Amino acid sequence: MTRPAVPLWLAHAFRAQRGPVPWSAVCRGALAAGPSLLAGMALGRTAAGVLAAIGAMLAGINDRPGSRRASVRRLGVPAPAGALGLLAGTCAGQELSAVPLTLVLAALGLAAGAVSAIGPVASAAGTQLLVAAAVGAGMPAAEPGWQRALAFLAGAGWLLVLRLVLPTPGSLAGDVRYDAERNAVADVYDAIAALVEAAGGERATARRAALTAALDHAQDALAAPRLRRYAGSAAERRLHARFAAALPLAEAATALYWTGEPLPARAAEGARRLAVAVRHNARTGPLPAPHLPPTRLRSGEAALVGAPALPALRALDDALLRAAEAFDSGEGAHRGLLGRRRGVRQALRVALGAGGREYGLRVALCFGASAAIAQALHHTRWYGPHAHWYWLPATAVFLVKPDLGPLASRVLCRAAGTVLGALVFAGLAAPLPRPAGLIALVALCGALIPVATRHFAALTAVATVLVLALVMAGGEPQASVSRIGETLLACALVLVVGHLPMPGARGGGVRDRLTTAGGAAHDYLRHVLDGPGDGLAAGPGDRAERWALRREAYRTLAEARAAIALAAAELPALARHTEGTDAVAEALERLVDTTTACAVHLDDTGRLTSRHVRRLREALAELERRGVPGVPGVRDVRVPASSAA
Secondary structure: OOOOOOOHHHHHHOOOOOOOOOHHHHHHHHOOHHHHHHHHHHOOOHHHHHHHHHHHHHHHHOOOOOOHHHHHHHHHOHHHHHHHHHHHHHHHHHHOOHHHHHHHHHHHHHHHHHHHOOOHHHHHHHHHHHHHHHHHHHOOOOOOHHHHHHHHHHHHHHHHHHHHHOOOOOOOOOOHHHHHHHHHHHHHHHHHHHHHHHOOOOOHHHHHHHHHHHHHHHHHHHOOOOOOOOOOOHHHHHHHHHHHHHHHHHHHHHHHHHHOOOOOHHHHHHHHHHHHHHHOOOOOOOOOOOOOOHHHOOOOOOOOOOHHHHHHHHHHHHHHHHHHHHHHHOOOOOHHHOOOOOOHHHHHHHHHOHHHHHHHHHHHHHHHHHHHHHHHHHHOOOOOOOOOOOHHHHHHHHHOOHHHOOHHHHHHHHHHHHHHHHHHHHHHHOOOOOOHHHHHHHHHHHHHHHHHOOOHHHHHHHHHHHHHHHHHHOOOOOOHHHHHHHHHHHHHHHHHHHOOOOOOOOOHHHHHHHHHHHHHHHHHHHHHHOOOOOOOOOOHHHHHHHHHHHHHHHHHHHHHHHHHHHHHOOOHHHHHHHOOHHHHHHHHHHHHHHHHHHHHHHHHHOOEOHHHHHHHHHHHHHHHHHOOOOOOOHHHOOOOOEOOO
């Protein structure tokens, strides 16, 4: 008798990220919140020290592995948003009565929720804006709002300075400024080799998805903010060239994956050697000999390589040769291959689209209602001697964020983490010496945050202990019991709002991402089919444009896949609104894979085989049948005539 499968919404609550301990982030966390609080106390500005520690804590939540320059955007963009929220919340809390204040906070929630739909950094900025606004309005203080905002910025800025200045343990060979970027590019070459090795096997599709993730990560690492418009050092230019050299290799590997045929083991050797060269900042050394036609393959390999795979194998050989040249010369990078083609207009379109509107309305309703309830409880003295009411709306902000998992999983993890953290702090509060013990506890929690971010319940428990220690350091009495009650109330509120009907269709965020992915797939397909053709090889500029379009197509598909997986793990009442979207994503992936195979084949022969034409028409017909916006129908696409099958 088989046991029933665990529901996805419940299984997600027990799922945690794995990986080595980020010791560098642990050190930064220990040196951020605790010392910020200590500095404030030493200067006789304990309230400012508490706000600086809160800024450092929120920045620490965003301090994820990656390049130093990428951390400028990941930490530097949300921090000013948090300072702005703290300023707005303080001014509104000092000047407005309960009802107008609630309306102002709800309006902030509407704007922050809509902006959060743009992407991870925008979402982090929206979260910090709302949490800081709740702290500013619900934590009365004698200091003016601008001083509180500066204190918050000082704490977050201190962690950013630590991120940029402190060395990374276990730095790679060469210029340590680019250790994370170098590792990201090396991972791309390893992912290419893994895909070639898996071609024709059961794990090939997963390897292709892993290659997309590696390319996304490397692209983000290399496209991070810089003072100059272009790469300024030889080491940086060399990394850009090596990333650009990986794009034709990734294209050829995807075309080989599309054929579905197993390949000789030596086909992946070249990419493996290039990965080692990138990691050690060295030359490539000798690469494997090119693959020869089937009649001249070594014994035992002829049966492994069929005619459909030969154009892609030749493309792989050519890409390896060009990569070796790029590794030796350090030239050949295209700046347009690094950044995404997303401007302010497209970001506004996402924020004002169906997904942004739906998310904004839910955040506004949750944030506004939680602020109203918190103020009502405060005026009835439900909190007892406490003058603060920020915990309930701040908790609602974290709970309403889909970035942290499905709704049911977020509620379970938040409730469990708060109870655990409150009980731990209640046990530590009495014996800890004041204030040295509280400062040490804040420093310890700051060090634990980078590890705790792997699971929402663990992060909640650590943050609960840290905030309760900050509140007590600021002169407030112990508040563990009331925090548990407020958290459970916020959980109930967000669960109710999460199931309320909203204007427009549910699942707008998922459909918006599928629409974006469909448009990117169409742009890529149109570029490939409208290329030189007729036996003419694509020029360098044409190929660079094609690779950039291919990157955007696969990247938007990966984002749509992530949104679909998240929606599928919701409670059944919510998950049903996105049923069938995974099949649409699969059809789009087949279209983009086939387009990549067509591009490689057109480069080699100038014409498509009947297999390419048939697969293209099948993918387009399926998408037309499912009514995917942004993707044309079969009759609207000019498919070149095929050669013999």
